Amino acid sequence: MKTALLLLAVAGAALFSVASADVSNAQKQHDVNFLLWKVNEHLRDETHKGYAKTFDPEADTSHYSDNGEAVHRLMKELKDHRLLEQKHWFSLFNDRHREEALMLFDVFMHCKDWVTGIKLAAYFRERMNEGEFVYALYATIIHAPLAEHVVLPPLYEVTPHLFTNTEVIQEAYAAKMRQTPSKIKSSFTGTARNKEQRVAYFGEDIGMNTHHVFWHLEFPFWWRDSYSHKLDRKGENFFWVHHQLTCRFDAERISNYLDPVEELQWDKPIHDGFAPHTSYKYGGAFPSRPDDVDFEDVDGVARVRDMIITDSRIRDAIAHGYIIKEDGSHIDIMNDRGIDVLGDVIESSLYSPNSQYYGALHNTAHIMLGRQADPHGKYNLPPGVMEHFETATRDPGFFRLHKYMDNIFREHKDSLPSYTFDELDFKGVSVTNVAIDGTLETYFEDFEYSLINAVDDTESIEDVDIDTYVPRLDHKEFSYNIEINNEKGPDTLATIRIFAWPHEDNNGVDFSFDDGRWNAIELDRFWVKLSAGKNNIVRKSTDSAVTVHDVPSFKTLMEKTEAALSGGGDLDLHDFESATGLPNRFLLPKGNHNGMKFDLFVCVTDGAADAAIADLHSKDEFLHYGANGVYPDKRPHGYPFDRHVEDERLFNQVTNFHHIQVKVYNHGEHIHHH
Structure with a gap:
């Protein structure tokens, strides 16, 4: 699994009754979709509406693992009219706003079953500040074992105001008033003078x-x-x-x-x-x-x-x-x-x-x-x-x-001592060649997202599609082609780390090795089992462990979910379950027309010594943020470039590292999809 979700499944699992297993992934996804849809308006799902009107959060505390302690605390604040009103900004850095959002998070985290969680969510969505509600719900879906397979809709479609220029939002309102479907161009702030x-x-x-x-x-x-x-x-x-x-x-x-x-x-x-x-x-x-x-x-x-x-x-x-x-x-x-x-x-x-x-x-x-x-x-x-x-x-x-x-x-x-030859060396393993299949080339591509949730609403008027499109950096796909000679014998577990840093500064002056390595960008980290003798490893840019795919649009999520619900099929959104990584489209820096020079290092280290958990290589993707609460790689982040380098010759002497120079190109192309 891509990043963080595995570590959540274990810790709280014991708390949760079997009841939660009765709710399908598709039903869970449906519930979350509708709790976040038009979050500044009243609920749209009929079942949720009913919960919001009739549910009493304090009536049956057997559904909570803390006997209702958290829910009593929040209900008292609500009844005393101490909670932030709706239709008001929310900031996590505001101590009181954060305290209220976390009170709700605490209630959610103590729910023993999914249905109780949804009843609570419907109840509080109608009564609490929208920003606090969204924050608490997102935090819960990420951390609660009950929600393991739920995909969170893209935030830029749930709360578009925080991601979209005011000018575009105003046009979206105008389109809503005129009831005309619209695609509005977004641009970045500022001017060429800046x-x-x-x-x-x-x-x-x-x-x-x-x-x-x-x-x-x-x-x-x-x-x-x-x-x-x-x-x-x-x-x-x-x-x-x-x-x-x-x-x-x-x-x-x-x-x-x-x-x-x-x-x-x-x-x-x-x-x-x-x-x-x-x-x-x-x-x-x-x-x-x-x-x-x-x-x-x-x-x-x-x-x-x-x-x-x-x-x-x-x-x-x-x-x-x-x-x-x-x-x-x-x-x-x-x-x-x-x-x-x-x-x-x-x-x-x-x-x-x-x-x-x-x-x-x-x-x-x-x-x-x-x-x-x-x-x-x-x-x-x-x-x-x-x-x-x-x-x-x-x-x-x-x-x-x-x-x-x-x-x-x-x-x-x-201030820490530099790594020694022995700390870097992986005896018997040498990287004999590194090549890039494909070109390292970036371009801009229009990305479209919906502004339906930005505009105010009334149930009596049909929605019209209001979208905005914005240029986003992306890169052509490529692969690393790595040749490794292994004299250690069969089934040698190895960690492969790929880093790159700019070769020179803006004035064309080469970075020293010590400054370069501090600016190293981590491109990938994964495990392989090396066979005896020659190994040829091809790793695709799309598989990078440090990146994730763009999440499907809110509309696509809803359509897939409803199709799975009505057809009784399974909803598989496995690829999107974690959004912790960097967008894959940002894997490569933009580069420029002449080709920007990068020093690329492939470092192969002892997988058995690095491993904090068993069977690493069998996980198809590097677990970037840990399984069962343990980060899988014992080495410090950035190893072997995280410490001061006294003598860069060392890095040429260890056979398990290989350095090449590459260029990243950007030819100014901009792909429109309209």
């Missing part, structure tokens, strides 16, 4: 935005293990996913003749402003930020000097090589696991061993940056784009913030 516009296709890509949301749903900073299980290597995963976004963004910049991103600094102006051109469904436009504003203290959040103090405490810990826990004892971070602790500290998640002292650098920084348009609440502006995972990557400030944090992580990684 150099950042050249890479807007990356930060504003709806698949990228969805990836960012899903990753944070999979590994939420608010996670408590009591919800179901421990999230393995959560802090390290936080480092790695954002490190990869940063490396990929820099590669896109170089593709477009821009310098790599400069880090944000608390005491320097925020050079790049941002005009989001997006609006909340309720709450007005997202605030803009002009160029070159100085960071201001944000009332009720943090002062700039607090951020500087937090920063220096974290850097002190890195220099000392240990983190101080709340009880004063030390956690040694001068090892492979140090990055995991540091990730928890920097984010900071509830896993942080000492948030009192080390603060929450990442989460607070998102709010600080989001509020710079109205730091004192003088204009009562809604939260900025940085205060939603859906919209954060649109802001050039996002990548500057993450470059800043990435540099803190690098400070730690660079």
Whole structure:
């Protein structure tokens, strides 16, 4: 299975009664589809409507694994009129909004059977804030064993306002009023006068935005293990996913003749402003930020000097090589696991061993940056784009913030000793050749999605199809052709890791090996069994373990589900069950007309030594985020390029690594489908 779902099936399985097995996957998918369809309107499914009117969540607590504790807590808030009203913006970074959404999540997680869950969902959808409801439902479907095979509809069709320009949304309303089916062109924000516009296709890509949301749903900073299980290597995963976004963004910049991103600094102006051109469904436009504003203290959040103090405490810990826990004892971070602790500290998640002292650098920084348009609440502006995972990557400030944090992580990684020859060598195994079948070529393609859920509705008027189309980066399919000589004997388990990094910067100056490897983009990681002697391995770009396919449209999901329900057939949406990976279309950076040079490394390491779980090679896909709660690869993310390289000759001496130079082309072609 592609990514995260396997780890969810085990932890809570014991809680769930047999009753849940009586509900087919198609019925489950139907329920989720209709709970999220037109989420700002009343329910449309007749059964759900009935539940919303007649169900009493507190009547029979035998359906909950906590005797109804969570549901009593939420119902009391509801009856006391303390919950956020409907038709109001929601932000996860708002403490009270998050608390309410998680109260509902907690209720869902304690449901013993599917039908009770759906009754609850219908009941609360009619009574709670829509944003809180959507968030709680998405988090539940991802983490609850009961929902294992359910596919979540694409967020950009459930809450299109967060992904679509205001101008396009207004045209969608006009089309609805006139009852004329429409396809509306979307474009990226900004103008050619703004150099950042050249890479807007990356930060504003709806698949990228969805990836960012899903990753944070999979590994939420608010996670408590009591919800179901421990999230393995959560802090390290936080480092790695954002490190990869940063490396990929820099590669896109170089593709477009821009310098790599400069880090944000608390005491320097925020050079790049941002005009989001997006609006909340309720709450007005997202605030803009002009160029070159100085960071201001944000009332009720943090002062700039607090951020500087937090920063220096974290850097002190890195220099000392240990983190101080709340009880004063030390956690040694001068090892492979140090990055995991540091990730928890920097984010900071509830896993942080000492948030009192080390603060929450990442989460607070998102709010600080989001509020710079109205730091004192003088204009009562809604939260900025940085205060939603859906919209954060649109802001050039996002990548500057993450470059800043990435540099803190690098400070730690660079303090560890370099890998030795013996730590890199896989004796008896040599990669004799690496070739690419096909061309490394990217292009833009119009991608279409529906805006039906963006516009207000009345049941008496038929829907008309209102879609928007937007150019998205994609690449031609290719394969890696890898030749390996194995003198170890038959059935040698091997991990194959494929990385690439830009060969030179925007000025045509070669990156040093040490800077290059820090910018390495992970293209794939998988396991094979090598036979004795010569092996030829062909791996397709579409199989990459770091990427996922685009989810089918809401309409397609609904049609497939209803067909399976009425025909009694099985609904197989296996390919789309996890959306945690990067969109496959983003596997390759854009490159350019002349061909952008990349150093590509294939590293073959000892699969038996790397493995944290058994029978790795038999899983057809690399389990990117773990099975049964355990991350399958023991090595640090980014190995063997995660540590400082003293002497690059080492990498030529080990026979199990192979380096080639490749070029990625973009010939400016743009495929329209209209």
